[in-house]
Amino acid sequence: MSLLRGIQSALIDGQPLGPILLKLRFLASRLGSDVLEDWVKHESEGYPSNVAVPDYRKLPVSYVGTFSGAFGSGVRNAPIPPYLIAKFAGEHWNTREIREGISSIDELARSAKESGTLYVNAANLILLLQGNIYEDYACNSVTGQLSKSLMAEIQNIVRARVLELTIQIEKNLPTASDIVLGPPKAEPGEKEKKAVTQITNQIVHGNYTSISNTGQGAQFNLHINSNDAASVAKELEAAGITPDDAQAISKIFASEAPESREEPFGRNAKSWIAKNLSKAVDGTWKVGVSVATQILSEAALRYYGFK
Structure with missing residues (x-):
């Protein structure tokens, strides 16, 4: 079985993403696409701080706080609106970039499923929100939470995009279906490299549409x-x-x-x-x-x- 067909078969059978991504990275190297290889590497090993994460790895964070007032009054686990978080702390607090590799995300999703919640360190928000949420109430604690379903959805999105990548590569480069483990039969040409890079940009980042075949640019x-x-x-x-x-x-x-x-x-x-x-x-x-x-x-x- 060819490498590409093996990846498709593993996806359909529901096999773990880790080994699938390793095969895809090998396929990317044979196709000569650094863009595809980098994406697979980052999904497998994690995104460094100097690399932008795809939109599907940016998850909304919800916050609840505990506040205390005079004479023992207080409010516990009160939801804090995203508008107030953005106003007093900055919009970036409302979104968490998930930079971990896909295996770590699997563990995080499993942890969230078992505990019911995935928490985000929000200790610095206590000072930023102090006196700004409830008048005359002190902010004692703030807890950030991520949706466990959205964490698991990252895996589903990666799986779907890997499948779509292999389908589009197979359609646009039929010879990709002939690649197997072992010595390469031939080096990919510049046309093939550009085609794979373009397909990757479309499917992974969605940043621009395909180059038209009508000569219009x-x-x-x-x-x-x-x-x-x-x-x-x-x-x-x-x-x-x-x-x-x-x-x-x-x-x-x-x-x-x-x-x-x-x-x-x-x-x-x-x-x-x-x-x-x-x-x-x-x-x-x-x-x-x-x-x-x-x-x-x-x-x-x-x-x-x-x-």
Whole structure:
């Protein structure tokens, strides 16, 4: 049985994700896709702090607090609205990025199932919320909780995306079905590498649609908010630009105005792109030159509010 068909069979049979991801990582290396290989590596071993996690690994956190007042009065296990958490502590407290590897997530989901709750360390919120929730009541404790069902859902999403990846790879690259364990029969070409990378970006990150076959160029759907440099960096990184470069160009966007809608770059941005576009040629960026140019243009248009 081929490696790809073996992965599909294991998924359908409900086998554990750990060994399946190992097979997929091997398949990714044979297909020459660093983007797919990196995703599988991070899902298996965990996401480092300098790597953005996919949206399905960002879970909402709910909080309850205990408050005490005069003459022994108080409120126990009172829900704290997300609006107040964001207002007094910051929006980032309302979301928890799950960076653990898939095996650790399995343990966390099992722990949550047994205890009924998965807790988040929220001790620092006591000071941030002090005096801001109930007037004349002291905040004694805050407890953060994650949904056990959403924790388990991460596994289901990864399983579904691995299956969808193998299906789309099989459709677009029929020769992938011939890959087996053992010495490779042939090295993948650049066309095949780009196809696998594009499929991975679509299915895992959902950051842009496929390049059209009509000669009209690429169609993108970058999730970038106007004047939100963080979203620019996140989407460019997901598209295949290195984290440092994604951060650099996003800061340049924030520091200057564009010339026009037709020329959505300022002077510094144009200079930076001219110096760095070669990284799309030498493989530093996991995206081709023409696509990288279109992605950067689309990112600028959305950041400056032209789209």
